[in-house]
Amino acid sequence: MNLTINGVETPIESGPLTSLLDVLREELGITSPKAGCEQGGCGACTVLVDGEPRRSCLTPAASVDGAAITTVEGLGTPENLSPVQQAFTHHYAAQCGFCTSGMMMASQAYIDGGGTDDREAIQHALGGHVCRCTGYVKIIDAVAAVVRGESFDPNVTAAGTAMTNLGGMA
Amino acid sequence: MASEVLMPSSPSEAVSLFGDGAATTVIGGGTVVMPEITYGRLAPDRVLLLTNAGLDTVAVDGDTITIGATTRVDALAELGIDGLTACAGNVADGEIRSQATVGGNLCVGQGHEAPRGDLQGALLALDATVRSTGSDGERTESLETFLPHRHARLVLEVNFTRPAASAFAALEYPHTHEYTVLAVSGTRTADGTIRLAATGVAGPGARLRSAESAASDPEAAGAAAVNDVTFADDSLASAWYREQTLPVLVRRVLAQLEEST
Numbered sequence: 252m253n254l255t256i257n258g259v260e261t262p263i264e265s266g267p268l269t270s271l272l273d274v275l276r277e278e279l280g281i282t283s284p285k286a287g288c289e290q291g292g293c294g295a296c297t298v299l300v301d302g303e304p305r306r307s308c309l310t311p312a313a314s315v316d317g318a319a320i321t322t323v324e325g326l327g328t329p330e331n332l333s334p335v336q337q338a339f340t341h342h343y344a345a346q347c348g349f350c351t352s353g354m355m356m357a358s359q360a361y362i363d364g365g366g367t368d369d370r371e372a373i374q375h376a377l378g379g380h381v382c383r384c385t386g387y388v389k390i391i392d393a394v395a396a397v398v399r400g401e402s403f404d405p406n407v408t409a410a411g412t413a414m415t416n417l418g419g420m421a
Numbered sequence: 422m423a424s425e426v427l428m429p430s431s432p433s434e435a436v437s438l439f440g441d442g443a444a445t446t447v448i449g450g451g452t453v454v455m456p457e458i459t460y461g462r463l464a465p466d467r468v469l470l471l472t473n474a475g476l477d478t479v480a481v482d483g484d485t486i487t488i489g490a491t492t493r494v495d496a497l498a499e500l501g502i503d504g505l506t507a508c509a510g511n512v513a514d515g516e517i518r519s520q521a522t523v524g525g526n527l528c529v530g531q532g533h534e535a536p537r538g539d540l541q542g543a544l545l546a547l548d549a550t551v552r553s554t555g556s557d558g559e560r561t562e563s564l565e566t567f568l569p570h571r572h573a574r575l576v577l578e579v580n581f582t583r584p585a586a587s588a589f590a591a592l593e594y595p596h597t598h599e600y601t602v603l604a605v606s607g608t609r610t611a612d613g614t615i616r617l618a619a620t621g622v623a624g625p626g627a628r629l630r631s632a633e634s635a636a637s638d639p640e641a642a643g644a645a646a647v648n649d650v651t652f653a654d655d656s657l658a659s660a661w662y663r664e665q666t667l668p669v670l671v672r673r674v675l676a677q678l679e680e681s682t
């Protein structure tokens with residue numbers, strides 16, 4: 252089998268029913284997709300398969316033979332973060348970070364697919380992703396900001412946005 | 422032990438590789454089977470992986486619609502049948518709907534703690550027929566006949582007629598990943614026939630025939646529906662709760678059908 256991972260063609264040796272998640276993490280050491288529930292219920296393992304967000308834990312390797320896979324490693328670099336990565340940092344959309352890779356990949360697909368900054372539409376697009384830390388508000392803030400083309404200094408955190416959205420308590 | 426994984430590249434190859442279906446595990450989208458394998462609850466010897474089998478065609482010929490077994494759940498919305506769109510849109514979340522197949526939804530076994538196979542309801546209400554293959558060769562039968570005997574069959578396609586109106590109502594649940602507690606689907610054909618079906622009951626989806634006969638009186642239809650099914654009692658809801666709510670869903674579906682007159 253063969254996968255093009257973040258632009259690099261890569262031969263795969265795992266068995267055909269190995270999950271794409273295990274191919275990425277265990278065979279190739281690409282650890283941004285997280286093994287959360289490994290039964291489709293959390294979204295931490297989401298990667299892009301030919302541009303579409305997919306639960307890598309539910310995907311048998313043989314079913315994506317020849318496909319192009321994008322993980323967080325293919326978004327930006329630590330020195331040059333992608334807009335989604337910058338927005339997540341600036342809007343404090345990650346706390347423990349466990350859901351963040353999946354959230355960012357699903358967000359990237361939503362944005363690439365022409366998604367708007369409508370909060371309900373974003374919520375719908377990320378609906379399969381569980382976050383136990385942020386309460387989601389800041390994640391939605393981040394995605395909406397990218398859609399609006401806002402630029403930010405990733406070193407500065409937008410304090411208090413969530414509070415504002417929850418009724419101006421800040 | 423490593424499984425033998427067969428990847429047919431045409432429907433006819435899928436049929437011949439499936440053979441009598443004995444000891445063959447079919448994988449459509451894999452959204453149910455993959456966790457079973459990952460967690461070691463299933464170690465299949467022989468797997469038929471349908472990814473490239475060419476069973477994902479959707480053919481619309483006037484009002485007759487034929488969908489291949491590996492058609493993705495999210496593709497059903499494109500048919501523009503309200504009840505089916507709503508039912509399919511209620512399955513899991515967008516990422517899973519774009520991977521999960523119709524055949525997998527019809528053939529999925531009962532969950533350990535929850536009923537599943539939501540599309541069964543919408544397709545029963547559409548009076549769909551199923552073409553499948555297995556030990557006695559190919560067979561085309563109503564979905565209702567097929568469901569209790571679906572094991573060791575390979576679903577090839579599902580066929581139905583576009584209804585004049587269709588509707589869907591489900592108990593709401595707090596998160597996309599909860600399975601549907603209880604849902605009712607309904608259709609009205611051009612000649613005024615009403616068909617109703619429920620999922621979230623014990624066993625596969627079921628037609629609500631007593632409710633159908635009483636359809637002109639929604640109160641009576643709702644009350645009658647509880648005689649048409651056995652209620653599941655599981656981690657999502659008690660049988661008592663489902664029995665109380667089925668009449669409500671039947672009334673909602675009949676009201677929706679009435680509105681689209």
Ligand SMILES: Cc1cc2nc3c(=O)[nH]c(=O)nc-3n(C[C@H](O)[C@H](O)[C@H](O)COP(=O)(O)OP(=O)(O)OC[C@H]3O[C@@H](n4cnc5c(N)ncnc54)[C@H](O)[C@@H]3O)c2cc1C
Binds near residue numbers: 490574600
């Ligand atoms: C987080 C999560 C949430 C979910 N929520 C819902 C929900 O709300 N409602 C719901 O109905 N389901 C739900 N599911 C279950 C599942 O995603 C769907 O039932 C889906 O349609 C199954 O299709 P599949 O192709 O992925 O099945 P697979 O995993 O490929 O197969 C499921 C079963 O069907 C058999 N099979 C598959 N294709 C065929 C075929 N062509 N012929 C014969 N047998 C076949 C397999 O052998 C297996 O027994 C959920 C799953 C997850 C992981």
Ligand code: FES
Binds near residue numbers: 285286292307
């Ligand atoms: S690890 Fe794949 S959805 Fe949870």
Ligand code: FES
Binds near residue numbers: 346347350351384
């Ligand atoms: S940041 Fe911890 S789960 Fe989302």
